[in-house]
Amino acid sequence: MALNGAAGAAALKLRIDLDGTDYLLELSDSAYVFNDESGTASIEPVQPGVFSVLLGTKSFRVNVAALAERYEVVNGDAKPLMLSIADPRDRKGAADSSSMKGPAVVRAQMPGKIIKLLVDVGTAVEVGQGLIVVEAMKMQNEVKAPKAGVVTKILTKADATVAAGETLIVVE
Numbered sequence: 001m002a003l004n005g006a007a008g009a010a011a012l013k014l015r016i017d018l019d020g021t022d023y024l025l026e027l028s029d030s031a032y033v034f035n036d037e038s039g040t041a042s043i044e045p046v047q048p049g050v051f052s053v054l055l056g057t058k059s060f061r062v063n064v065a066a067l068a069e070r071y072e073v074v075n076g077d078a079k080p081l082m083l084s085i086a087d088p089r090d091r092k093g094a095a096d097s098s099s100m101k102g103p104a105v106v107r108a109q110m111p112g113k114i115i116k117l118l119v120d121v122g123t124a125v126e127v128g129q130g131l132i133v134v135e136a137m138k139m140q141n142e143v144k145a146p147k148a149g150v151v152t153k154i155l156t157k158a159d160a161t162v163a164a165g166e167t168l169i170v171v172e
Contacts, residue, residue: 112136
């Protein structure tokens with residue numbers, strides 16, 4: 001699958017916030033320009049929330065989980081990254097986590113086992129702070145807070161088995 005529709009189409013420009021650092025991503029056909037690096041790319045869904053990404057000759061399997069108005073992106077054994085995407089023409093751009101309205105529901109990315117809870121109900125958390133450690137496919141992943149706030153609900157416990165998409169924690 002090409003990153004952007006028909007050949008010769010105008011480039012799609014997006015502002016990417018990756019763990020607090022802003023980048024400009026430009027997509028056209030199967031080509032990209034990201035952080036002054038360019039090349040060819042394709043993305044294919046493997047299963048819900050899992051994508052096969054080909055950048056030039058390098059292949060990656062990437063897990064993506066929606067967390068409120070951000071995404072948690074995990075590439076293999078690498079540290080999970082928080083990602084938000086916005087149109088650079090928007091004055092406000094991507095939602096600032098301090099202005100996110102309403103509760104943020106943190107869900108399991110894939111089936112797994114809860115290894116450790118890092119917070120309790122009533123704990124004040126910052127964006128990107130670890131909330132819970134989930135083991136999936138023999139890898140432990142720290143799930144992070146999508147917004148600053150207070151943990152109002154914890155709907156699981158250590159050693160529990162969880163299904164993909166299951167609500168784990170609510171931050172308000």
